[in-house]
Amino acid sequence: MKHTTFRMALLTTALVASGAQAQDVTLTIESWRNDDLALWQDKIIPAFEASHPGIKVQFTPTAPTEYDAALGAKLAANSAGDLITCRPFDKSLELYKAGQLTDLSDLEAMSNFSDVAKAAWQTDDGSATFCVPMASVIHGFIYNKDAFAELGLEVPTTEDEFFALLDKIKEDGTYIPMAMGTNDQWEAATMGYNNIGPTYWKGEEGRIALIKGEQKLTDPQWVEPYATLHKWAPYLGDSYEAQTYPDSQNLFTLGRAAIYPAGSWEISGFNAQADFEMGAFKPPVRTAGDTCYISDHTDVGIGMNAASANPEAARAFLSWVASPEFADIFGNALPGFFPLSNAPVELTDPLAKEFVSWRGECERTIRSTYQILSRGTPNLENETWGASVAAIKGTMTPEEIGAKLQAGLDSWYTPQN
Template sequence: MKRTIQFALLSSTMLAGAATAQTTLTIESWRNDDLQIWQQTIIPAFEAAHPDIKVVFSPSAPAEYNAVLNSKLDAGSAGDLITCRPFDASLELFNKGSLADLTDLPAMANFSDVAKSAWQTDDGSATFCVPMASVIHGFIYNKTAFEELGLTPPKTVDEFYSVLDAIKADGNYIPMAMGTADQWEAATMAYQNIGPTYWKGEEGRRALIAGEQKLTEEGWVEPFRQLARWKDYLGDGFEAQTYPDSQNLFTLGRAAIYPAGSWEIGVFTPQIDGAFEMGAFAPPVAAEGDTCYISDHTDIALGLNAASPNAEAARTFLEWTGSPEFATLYANALPGFFSLNSTPVEMTDPLAQDFVSWRSSCEPTIRSTYQILSRGTPNLENETWNASANVIRGTETPEAAAERLQSGLASWYEPQK
């Protein structure tokens, strides 16, 4: 009898354990500022539908992510799911065998070829990360300041400078909050923001990759000429102004316009906390009636560690990541990160609505340096940071900056030789 009872207890314990057995998935990411959103919103929604799968979001510091991730992958200690940067960094991981091929994942049907292009092989034959979101470039402005000065958001380049001149003449606000100390923002929020207007978005970007255009041609030099004009509107000491300095100037109400990426929405809104209302306007066109272009840059995706022991559960999570449910959750939890899912997503944040509305009237493109053109040395992306900052500071002419970038690209990229 005693042995029978012991066996029954053992059996019931084993059954209870089986009933609560869970697979634990770990997500590697550089988005450490998203930790609470994943823990409180995204993961609970998935786990409610999949109680047998537990998910842990385990981010690294953004600047350290690539090195940390590569070390973990080499050591065999990386998580099951890998947050993917766009283009070459993730393509390199796929080519090394670190990311699994997800081409056959059914949810991939929910994304356009453009949405998937940042996480595909050059020939498009394999897709290795599920697209999550893009960011859009433009200008965020202080609506209160504009109303005080009787200004309306500019649509053309001439109107843009008229607005800047009026703000400068009034003297109560710095016209634009941007510095050049960190360099990257001079390229990302300035050159890549307004540049597509001049090189005609995808037409120019693809022509550069094909070797059919050069960086010394008018469409690529004119954006630098525009940046050279910005110097007069950035306020005293902008040369030593860091990215956080610029953010603070705007959120404290001291600057009227902020050349922006949409990711700032989630940062600015709680900091401003109703002190003033924000609006956004798209990069101005050269002349009324011209085609509008925006940088709608594929930014973040999620892939599968090819060595994951939990591949089946990980693919279940990735299938959910490609769903309209995830797209709606993510876009509203992180306003300014716009869904790449083909299913339209309704967003509640008014500033995010401003940015995403441009998709209906402007031609989208991605940052010109991200695909293929920064694989060699000198790296075109990093060189564009420096060139943009130099042009704004006035230490390099637009023509000299363009010549230097072209020379560097032609030194290693065969189609440009």
């Protein structure tokens, strides 16, 4: 009898244990951010699981260059994870239109994000939001504080001050004033045109007006930034035309250039490579007292696979991603990738703190070509690369550039007012 009772007790214990285990839900996250694997495994997932017993999470990234194709194949085979890391704009919109991402508009936590933050993961009319915004990158200028101290330089706030500063650095001759080349083209548009441009077209006001057809790329506010870019050329150093993106990074981190037109994604790499103190300043305004504008560009979000077998658990995770706890972990673990929620986050990295402080000082926008305007051929984003290089080199006038870009857009895009 004792043996029988003991065996029954063991069986009961096993059944209870298996029942508890059966109640656990495991969520799988698809992502291209394979360089973030340790962050998810060591910090993000343990924090979530600690506050959500019964839900386990697995982060299963794919190489960035393979992600889109691999995800598409998994979704078609109904083998994709519960949670899908979302690229901004059309890539994710296509998944939503195909019925592969769930509309999350009714997720209460969506109220934690601004309209600008959500725009990258919404339908064109804004009626559905299908990914929770996770992080953005901010544009501006990173500078060598040691070089500035050595030359007695101050951070500029206006365009006149900016060019006077560049003149002083060039006249001294110790440093290349700015490290940026035109060989790879995209930097000229991303860290050039879409860095300073929002000051001219007034951020979201101009960007939305362009989409609606109320403004054109031939208008002064879209043409004049190219004229300003042309004025950069004398300060970019010898042979800037052949200088690649890695060349520019190295020139700055080795201390040979005083200023780097930047995206905040550079922070971690620059912290590891530069042996001098760095600071950052926002795009200069045209005239003292003007409103400042920054490109606070939506970079990554996360949504729910419409075919997920665990929708309640997936929604719980997405709500947590919108929380201050997630924002604090993510923002400090990846300096330069800034949480998009409205919750204040106390960042510890000095350079990241400088970038994100501009959110409280300036109007925020996103890159002008990314929403709707680059769906056709010619692709406006890619055309802006070449246009920005042409502006810097002076191979086309700003007016010629504007006319070419508008003609390309007119050839396939009919604004929807």
